[in-house]
Amino acid sequence: MIRELFAKNKVKYATIPKKEHKNDVPEGIMTKCPSCKKNLFTKDIEANLWVCPNCDHHYxxxxxxxxxxxxxxxxxxxxxxxxxxxxxxxxxxxxxxxxxxxxxxxxxxxxxxxxxxxxxxxxxxxxxxxxxxxxxxxxxxxxxxxxxxxxxxxxxxxxxxxxxxxxxxxxxxxxxxxxxxxxxxxxxxxxxxxxxxxxxxxxxxxxxxxxxxxxxxxxxxxxxxxxxxxxxxxxxxxxxxxxxxxxxxxxxxxxxxxxxxxxxxxxxxxxxxxxxxxxxxxxxxxx
Structure with missing residues (x-):
């Protein structure tokens, strides 16, 4: 309907560009545990001697x-x-x-x-x-x-x-x-x-x-x-x-x-x- 209206009035239209989803979390802030798959703050894992606080996985x-x-x-x-x-x-x-x-x-x-x-x-x-x-x-x-x-x-x-x-x-x-x-x-x-x-x-x-x-x-x-x-x-x-x-x-x-x-x-x-x-x-x- 909108395209037909634009065409009748010879109005050019442009497609609205898709919104880019940017990663709001800086790289390195979070680390995903390969064992329990939970995302954790890297600093928390490091403070725990690189042992997952959730499942005890030893990095x-x-x-x-x-x-x-x-x-x-x-x-x-x-x-x-x-x-x-x-x-x-x-x-x-x-x-x-x-x-x-x-x-x-x-x-x-x-x-x-x-x-x-x-x-x-x-x-x-x-x-x-x-x-x-x-x-x-x-x-x-x-x-x-x-x-x-x-x-x-x-x-x-x-x-x-x-x-x-x-x-x-x-x-x-x-x-x-x-x-x-x-x-x-x-x-x-x-x-x-x-x-x-x-x-x-x-x-x-x-x-x-x-x-x-x-x-x-x-x-x-x-x-x-x-x-x-x-x-x-x-x-x-x-x-x-x-x-x-x-x-x-x-x-x-x-x-x-x-x-x-x-x-x-x-x-x-x-x-x-x-x-x-x-x-x-x-x-x-x-x-």
């Missing part, structure tokens, strides 16, 4: 965030920040990807190593970062972890290693697999010196990392619902030709089967580690 932490939850700022020192990854197999695009991840994370490789004070105890710490090449273990990652273990042995200190990894890095071939043996030999020397190694497996800990130093702790801990295993679920099911339990390869499943000593909530992680360290150093422990 992955990068190395810098993890250090901040554990060690005092005073006396904190990082190791081997000058080590650089090369491209021994001349894998296409590998060097560029390493440089990109270095810029994105501020790390030289997929692990932070250093020493600091955990409550009242001096410790050596290695923390893998899944935001750097999915925490995969190449030559530099293995070298940094080995040097941290050797430093702990030399200075008679306990070492705590947080793992988060997709396994050995395929771009470095057999050189990455060699790190499994190298780190394990260093840990054996640390153990012979009568020193404590605590392994903390976080989501995910898989492949060559889970099959080497991650499973060699004097005490093996994990965060809730962390994926821990060697081969993937689908590969195992196709190999054994049977359906696996729904909770297969979770921290809780491994605890039930005796492969872990405890599953520790992130809110209790710092105090638990501190007590374990002091217990093994014969200091008074307050549980």
């Amino acid at each position: 992955p932490l990068n190395a810098k965030q993890r250090v901040a939850t554990l060690l005092k700022v005073e006396g904190q020192t990082s190791f081997d920040n000058d080590l650089q990854t090369t491209n021994p197999l001349e894998f296409p695009g590998y060097t560029e990807k390493i440089l990109s991840d270095q810029k994105k994370t501020g790390l030289n490789e997929a692990v932070w190593t250093g020493e600091g004070v955990l409550e009242e105890s001096k410790v050596v710490v290695a923390i893998m970062d899944s935001t750097f090449r999915m925490g995969s273990m190449g030559s530099v990652v293995g070298e940094k972890i080995t040097r941290a273990i050797e430093y702990a042995t030399k200075h008679q200190l306990p070492i705590i290693i947080f793992t988060a990894s997709g396994g050995a890095r395929m771009q470095e071939g057999v050189l990455s697999l060699m790190q499994m043996a190298k780190t394990s030999v260093a840990l054996n020397a640390h153990r012979r010196a009568g020193l404590l190694f605590i392994s903390v497996m976080t989501h995910p800990t898989t492949g060559g990392v889970s099959a080497s130093f991650a499973s060699l702790g004097d005490i093996n801990l994990a965060e809730p619902k962390a994926l821990i295993g060697f081969a993937g679920r689908r590969v195992i099911e196709q190999t054994v030709r049977e359906k696996l339990p729904e909770d297969f390869q979770t921290a809780e499943f491994l605890l039930e089967k005796g492969q872990l000593d405890a599953v520790v909530h992130r809110h209790q992680m710092k105090h638990t580690l501190s007590n374990l360290v002091r217990l093994h150093s014969k200091e008074e422990v307050q549980w």
Whole structure:
């Protein structure tokens, strides 16, 4: 009717543009929980140590965030920040990807190593970062972890290693697999010196990392619902030709089967580690 009226009076009309719906919430203000799907204020999740206040989902932490939850700022020192990854197999695009991840994370490789004070105890710490090449273990990652273990042995200190990894890095071939043996030999020397190694497996800990130093702790801990295993679920099911339990390869499943000593909530992680360290150093422990 309106179009006919305009046509009769030779009046031009224009279509009214659709109203654009702009996002009124600035980017980063809200975060959607991948577990319960609830939208939450990012600052509330961060204040809760990156644990969902609604469903208790543990968000992955990068190395810098993890250090901040554990060690005092005073006396904190990082190791081997000058080590650089090369491209021994001349894998296409590998060097560029390493440089990109270095810029994105501020790390030289997929692990932070250093020493600091955990409550009242001096410790050596290695923390893998899944935001750097999915925490995969190449030559530099293995070298940094080995040097941290050797430093702990030399200075008679306990070492705590947080793992988060997709396994050995395929771009470095057999050189990455060699790190499994190298780190394990260093840990054996640390153990012979009568020193404590605590392994903390976080989501995910898989492949060559889970099959080497991650499973060699004097005490093996994990965060809730962390994926821990060697081969993937689908590969195992196709190999054994049977359906696996729904909770297969979770921290809780491994605890039930005796492969872990405890599953520790992130809110209790710092105090638990501190007590374990002091217990093994014969200091008074307050549980």
